[in-house]
Amino acid sequence: MSNKGIHIEMLQKRYGSGDTAVDALKRIDMQVDPGEVIGLIGPSGSGKSTLLKCLGAVIEPTAGRMTLGGQVIYDNGWKVNDLRALRRDRIGFIFQAPYLIPFLDVTDNVALLPMLAGQSNSEARAKARDLLKALDVDHRARAMPSHLSGGEQQRVAIARGLVNRPPVILADEPTAPLDSERALAVIRILNDMADKFETAIIVVTHDEKIIPTFKRIYHIRDGVTHEEAGEGRGFR
Amino acid sequence: MISLAGRDIMHAWGKFVFTGLGLGLLIGVTLSMAGIYRGMVDDARALLDNSGADLWVVQKDTLGPYAEPSSIYDDVWRSIRGIQGVIRTANVTYLTMQVRQGERDVRAMITGITAGDPGTPGWPPYLIAGRHITRSHYEAVVDIATGFRIGDRFQIRRNHYTVVGLTRRMVSSSGDPIIFIPLKDARDAQFLKDNDAILQQHRRTTETLAFKPAGVLDAVLASQNANSYVNALLVQVEPGYRIEETAETIRRWKRLTVHTRTQMEEILVGKLIATSAKQIGMFLVILSIVSSAIVAFIIYTLTLGKIREIAVLKLIGTRNRTIAGMIMQQAIALGSIGFVVGKISATLLMAPIFPKYVLLEPLDSIRGFIVVIVICVLSSIFAIRAALKVDPAEAIGG
Numbered sequence: 001m002s003n004k005g006i007h008i009e010m011l012q013k014r015y016g017s018g019d020t021a022v023d024a025l026k027r028i029d030m031q032v033d034p035g036e037v038i039g040l041i042g043p044s045g046s047g048k049s050t051l052l053k054c055l056g057a058v059i060e061p062t063a064g065r066m067t068l069g070g071q072v073i074y075d076n077g078w079k080v081n082d083l084r085a086l087r088r089d090r091i092g093f094i095f096q097a098p099y100l101i102p103f104l105d106v107t108d109n110v111a112l113l114p115m116l117a118g119q120s121n122s123e124a125r126a127k128a129r130d131l132l133k134a135l136d137v138d139h140r141a142r143a144m145p146s147h148l149s150g151g152e153q154q155r156v157a158i159a160r161g162l163v164n165r166p167p168v169i170l171a172d173e174p175t176a177p178l179d180s181e182r183a184l185a186v187i188r189i190l191n192d193m194a195d196k197f198e199t200a201i202i203v204v205t206h207d208e209k210i211i212p213t214f215k216r217i218y219h220i221r222d223g224v225t226h227e228e229a230g231e232g233r234g235f236r
Numbered sequence: 237m238i239s240l241a242g243r244d245i246m247h248a249w250g251k252f253v254f255t256g257l258g259l260g261l262l263i264g265v266t267l268s269m270a271g272i273y274r275g276m277v278d279d280a281r282a283l284l285d286n287s288g289a290d291l292w293v294v295q296k297d298t299l300g301p302y303a304e305p306s307s308i309y310d311d312v313w314r315s316i317r318g319i320q321g322v323i324r325t326a327n328v329t330y331l332t333m334q335v336r337q338g339e340r341d342v343r344a345m346i347t348g349i350t351a352g353d354p355g356t357p358g359w360p361p362y363l364i365a366g367r368h369i370t371r372s373h374y375e376a377v378v379d380i381a382t383g384f385r386i387g388d389r390f391q392i393r394r395n396h397y398t399v400v401g402l403t404r405r406m407v408s409s410s411g412d413p414i415i416f417i418p419l420k421d422a423r424d425a426q427f428l429k430d431n432d433a434i435l436q437q438h439r440r441t442t443e444t445l446a447f448k449p450a451g452v453l454d455a456v457l458a459s460q461n462a463n464s465y466v467n468a469l470l471v472q473v474e475p476g477y478r479i480e481e482t483a484e485t486i487r488r489w490k491r492l493t494v495h496t497r498t499q500m501e502e503i504l505v506g507k508l509i510a511t512s513a514k515q516i517g518m519f520l521v522i523l524s525i526v527s528s529a530i531v532a533f534i535i536y537t538l539t540l541g542k543i544r545e546i547a548v549l550k551l552i553g554t555r556n557r558t559i560a561g562m563i564m565q566q567a568i569a570l571g572s573i574g575f576v577v578g579k580i581s582a583t584l585l586m587a588p589i590f591p592k593y594v595l596l597e598p599l600d601s602i603r604g605f606i607v608v609i610v611i612c613v614l615s616s617i618f619a620i621r622a623a624l625k626v627d628p629a630e631a632i633g634g
Contacts, residue, residue, distance in 0.1 A: 049632060058551065058629045087628075088553020095631060098550045101240075108238055115237050116554055136305035144247070160552075172632055 002232035004070055005200035006034040006055070006168045011074075013050050013223075021023030024050040026223035028064065032200040037191050039211055039230060040204045042220035048204055051220060054201065054232065056091055056170050057083040069167030088117055092161030092169035092199070096176045099146035100160075106132065110159045117164060124163075126217045133157040134196070135189060151182045153187065162193055169194075171203045180209045187213050240358035240558070241565030244542075255534050259527065260577020263608060266523040267582040268590065270600050273516045275593035276526040280409040280504035284497060287328075289357045289470035291477050292495045301468035302409055302494075303508045310423075310466045318378050319485055321477030326350045327466040329422045334414060335382070335390055339422050344415045345408035346392060348422020348466070352373060357470035360416055372418050379413035392417070392611060393425045394535055404556075409504050411592045427463045434461065460579035504549070524611065531574075532615035535567045539619035543626055549629035560620045564613060571612035575605050 006009035014021050025047050042048050057073065057080075062120045066074045071189045073080050080086055083137050087093075100109045110128035115121060132138040140148055140158055148156065154174060161169045165226070171190065175183035187203070187210045194201045205211065214230035245252050283302065292301065293308065293316060300306025313325040329348035334341040349358045354368055360377055366386045369375045376397040378384045381404075388399045397417060398623045407415040417425075429437070437460060447453040471494075483494040495503065503514075539546070548561060579601060587594035 052632055053629050056632065056634065084553050084555065087551060093551055099544060099631060101545050103244040113552055138285060
């Protein structure tokens, strides 16, 4: 078992207590290796969002263990001290909508994270420009988000998720607003980036178009994960 | 680290500028209100400064001649002039009334001054055009705010006066411009009855049996037509003499009330304009509260419009203090824009057209700026609380 990427054992999340307690996550086991892109699918109410929030260090699980890039994050009630810094430095987020900061240009949207982590503006912007070039949106580096197309915005959002070289990226339905061609382009980019930066990428999706591209898929039903082999018609 | 607040302001500059303009006009009104109070105090001080007096001798137990009516005999000056330390004395009368100027009425304070030369207490200390009064009747020196020009003629009671000199910033404590006329004319204007009243009084007196003995009637009639009162005696004290000691001497020997410059300022500022000052103070408080509410509402609304962005910022690891700083900086920027607009509008738009003298002091502006910034910082607290309550999970769907 790899100690890099993300590793989850027996993760549980309970809301409330006593008679009104709800077990949103009953047993989550998951392993995503560096450079791997996996799909996380499940019907509404199955616990996808709760799992995503636990993985994203936004809410704390009730029990279970999670390691991220070899670092223990949760261990049966114990948690790492600074979840905010963890989110900033070790987890990348890509949302259903790009959610770019509308008052920052493309470069600064990407450079903001390293700046928040204490890097100098010039250093952070250089990193951002490199990533924008890798994602082929460097020609829009000075543009404001409102002037970008949907596909360009999503690529900028991917760049933002990758800029701090996190061991894991959580992508919450990243292709939902896109047509088939653009959706597949985004998945191709995610696969390329996972390869290039040795990042584990978890894609939460309902999108039938992209499900066949995953080599491995975790189904979540009633708060329990089930691993399945995907069709793997990926891009590698 | 880039300035998130600065970038947001630059991105939505129109919203900030127009909001700042609206807030600025409110701040302009607030600064003008403070300026009106300062103007009132300055008017009161100008009245005292321009009188050229060290002491005001008035009717016993009154706060005259500006705050209360006061009448003293016009020959009091003879005995006071002889007191050690007194270098100059001058009778003076004050009467506030409406004076016709062309098609309009001007409210003015008619000041009766004794014959003398420039420097005599009560005289206008300087002229900006024309000359001082040289004749004992029917000439006037007026403050330019009356609207009169050299050579203009106007009427007070039944006499006509010609403007021979213009002066500036000679105003009463209410801000009314002063018209200087000879003392005798001013006394007539204040104390002399009209012709009908004089005739009726003459008839009644003549028919009174008690005045029938020879000589009595003439004496009574003469006393009724004579006027031997003035409102106050202005006194200059010789340099080297202590003003308070001279005042005390006059009080002791003449049984009159004597006010020093300090006491007179206390009467004018502390009593005469105290109610107006309180009203202005209340307006300032109300305007400050309204400004606070507006800033709080604007910043709160702007923050609520960025909830999703704030959730994303928090999710990607932005510190709470960075987000709070962004909101507070925006509030301060809004207040600064508002203050600049307010200062400009108060100075260039409001003060020149305001009917009363508006004195905008630099120190008041500095105080005003500090108050605006404090209000903005406090007002941003609501928005900061709302922003800090945003759950980063809101950025994640589901």
